[in-house]
């Protein structure tokens with residue numbers, strides 16, 4: 001056996017990272033483009049490309065079609081365009097639309113980290129695509145790989161009538177500080193930052209490695225805006241909500257704090273031993289770290305002490321998708337939010353949205369972590385016309401709670417780790433629920449995820465469904481396992497796996513039964529979250545199934561078909 005054959009996956013990736021900073025190797029990508037797909041070595045396909053937001057696209061069969069927990073890939077790529085804080089100008093969206101039409105079969109996905117992801121991109125197209133993006137100030141640097149991912153923030157930063165502060169300048173500064181910075185190209189694994197100046201924490205700081213939320217203290221009679229600091233949040237197969245540190249982070253301390261945490265993460269050698277346990281959260285989950293020891297180590301590194309945290313009230317209202325017409329803090333102006341069903345948007349829709357943003361407003365758009373698109377700074381007298389035009393191009397400024405509340409990950413259409421198809425399924429599910437429960441009167445988050453990795457964030461949804469396979473009449477079919485009652489903010493908690501699983505085709509029926517129970521038996525003013533909290537797993541399972549049923553375990557043993565497993569490795573896809 002050669003030395004390399006004995007390497008673990010983690011050792012191999014660590015060796016590759018040590019030997020090259022992919023951000024310094026753009027020339028190699030240009031060469032691959034000239035010489036064709038066959039010239040690309042495996043270390044680029046499996047590792048280095050990700051630093052450029054580029055990763056191989058599955059062949060449509062997901063994990064089932066491959067081996068060792070990973071499906072087969074096509075000779076083309078997914079490309080994630082980084083949109084810090086979701087801030088986007090019309091000329092940028094127009095370029096993305098052009099590139100989508102030219103290189104990505106005319107469709108793109110708005111993601112839960114406010115990015116826009118393209119698919120079907122060939123190696124020949126890649127240099128042109130990267131250059132075209134750079135010309136309008138966009139890039140893909142670090143939207144994938146073991147680096148700082150897109151820094152997310154409140155999509156209505158700067159216009160929200162109720163915000164504590166506009167934190168987007170800090171989010172952008174953090175992004176500039178880390179994306180493409182050679183000192184941080186080699187982290188143990190991905191590193192996610194979210195900074196919210198709003199009161200509702202809509203970019204989900206709790207599920208990031210660093211979550212900063214604006215808060216106010218009064219010091220010697222003067223109010224001062226600063227931030228609460230949470231660290232080590234993350235979802236995936238081992239969800240862990242961020243741990244709040246006893247720190248009031250003053251405005252000018254934010255970037256040093258972020259830098260210090262990034263260094264602490266980078267230098268945590270122990271995390272580099274297993275790819276599946278390499279996120280910051282594993283310092284807490286496995287290495288015995290606590291809020292106190294983390295803060296102490298952070299302060300030692302940055303060389304100053306934070307003032308103690310102030311009391312804060314996490315938001316009780318966990319639902320805000322920004323859809324609809326909302327007054328801004330700027331008098332006479334509104335923002336208009338359109339629901340993009342499961343984030344799927346066409347080149348034509350992006351072009352049209354960019355044109356509408358110019359025609360009716362100042363050409364400023366925002367992407368949201370609920371996979372939606374907003375146009376901001378719209379003079380009030382333009383809002384109705386704009387909303388009509390958005391509706392006309394299929395970007396609904398409204399829609400049922402199901403239409404607005406459903407998000408989905410990539411699924412088998414493009415993802416090599418996927419167990420189920422998610423995007424078409426979600427559209428069908430929404431149509432079904434709209435028909436079955438017309439006029440349903442509660443907002444809800446319905447999150448569809450194609451495997452346990454939770455890119456569709458099923459852990460924080462009211463109803464989170466997690467893709468599985470099931471045998472029905474001897475045939476292997478897509479199925480979903482139900483997790484209920486996830487929430488962030490004041491009532492934070494990951495969704496409860498309630499032991500119910502059914503074929504994908506039966507999901508609408510199961511959700512209908514559950515929600516009809518809710519409608520029929522809810523107490524006065526009781527929202528879904530409280531309803532789920534009031535019932536045991538057994539009861540909720542019964543509501544879903546329509547009769548008492550035994551619990552099934554969430555992680556069904558992988559089924560082997562033709563040498564491939566129907567269980568993703570849960571590890572290292574993006």
Ligand code: HEM
Pocket residue numbers: 080111112113114115117143149192207234235236237409410414415416417453454455456457570571572573574
């Ligand atoms: C090839 C496989 C994969 C694909 C196609 C994929 C796709 C995506 C996409 C499109 C997003 C949206 C966010 C963004 O723009 O960055 C995302 C987010 C996410 N991914 Fe993946 N992913 C893959 C593998 C993985 C793996 C292996 C894990 C965990 C071990 C994972 C965990 C997550 C989580 C937790 C999020 C939620 C976003 C958040 O933290 O706010 N993904 N993924």
Ligand code: SF4
Pocket residue numbers: 409410411412415416417418419420449450451452453454455456573
């Ligand atoms: S959750 Fe699974 S199926 Fe969905 S994109 Fe992530 S890795 Fe792929």
